[in-house]
Every structure is written in C-alpha cells, then in structure tokens.
Amino acid sequence: MKSLSSIIVCLLLGCAPYVTAKCQLGQVASAYCQHNGTPCNWVHEVKFPIRFDFTPTIFASLAGIDARSDRNLRLQALVSKVTQAGFTLTFSSWADTHVYHAMATWIACDEQQITDKESLVG
Incomplete structure (x- = not known):
C-alpha cells in the first residue's frame, strides 16, 4: 500500500504513471521551443493507463522550467x-x-470512489 508521501516523492522526482483504484498520476514534458518572436504553446493529450468510472478531478503543477x-x-x-x-x-x-x-506533474482522482478525504490512495 502506497502512502500519500510516497506519491508526493514520485511527483517531485518523476516516476512512471502510478495507478490505484482511486488515483493516477504522471508527468508531462513539453517539446523544445524554437522562438521566432512569438510565445510558445504546447498541447498534450494525456491518456490514463486505466479508464476512470467517473470523470476525475485533475490537479496539475509546474515541475520544471528552462527559460x-x-x-x-x-x-x-x-x-x-x-x-x-x-x-x-x-x-x-x-x-x-x-x-x-x-x-508538469499531474494527479487525477475519482472523487466518487474516495470515502476518506484524508486518504486518497490505498
């Protein structure tokens, strides 16, 4: 059984997508941007390793920037x-x-399956 702290470490250090019945997490990296005088935008389609039963809530955070x-x-x-x-x-x-x-790192949780708000995994 993974603890919330091990998930946070995984988010900070970068891990392969992590999956439980309640939550999944992963990391996305942009492509290199060749600047031609305009800002860059990168669009990523993230597919969950396991489809959720309900639409999950997503939390995303910047994890690294080269600027x-x-x-x-x-x-x-x-x-x-x-x-x-x-x-x-x-x-x-x-x-x-x-x-x-x-x-960026992300975590997706199916709130319909979370009965104990203190424990998102396990």
Whole structure:
C-alpha cells in the first residue's frame, strides 16, 4: 500500500504513471521551443493507463522550467477537456517570455470512489 508521501516523492522526482483504484498520476514534458518572436504553446493529450468510472478531478503543477534568464517568466499549465479516459494539458507562455522547455506533474482522482478525504490512495 502506497502512502500519500510516497506519491508526493514520485511527483517531485518523476516516476512512471502510478495507478490505484482511486488515483493516477504522471508527468508531462513539453517539446523544445524554437522562438521566432512569438510565445510558445504546447498541447498534450494525456491518456490514463486505466479508464476512470467517473470523470476525475485533475490537479496539475509546474515541475520544471528552462527559460531565458534576462526576460520575465510567464508560464501556465492549463487542464481542459477532462474525460474518464484522459485530459488535455496545455503549456502557454506570453509576452516576451522565452520558455525553451517545461514539465508538469499531474494527479487525477475519482472523487466518487474516495470515502476518506484524508486518504486518497490505498
């Protein structure tokens, strides 16, 4: 049985997708961005290793950024189009920000299956 702390370590250090009956987690990395004077946007279609019975709640967080240091850093990771089979994760920069590469971690939990809000896994 995995503890919540081991899932957090996995999110921070990067692990293969982790799956339980209640939650799944993984990591997404952007492609390298060749800047041509416009901001970069990367769209990723994430497919869950195991389809959820209900539409899950997704939590996503930036986990790594490679950016030009002499510009302001503007980057967001947006979750959209959530289904029982997956979701879309979009990295977006704007203005004069030059982001070359970004990573995000995500966790998807089926709230219908979570009876103890203190324990998301196990």
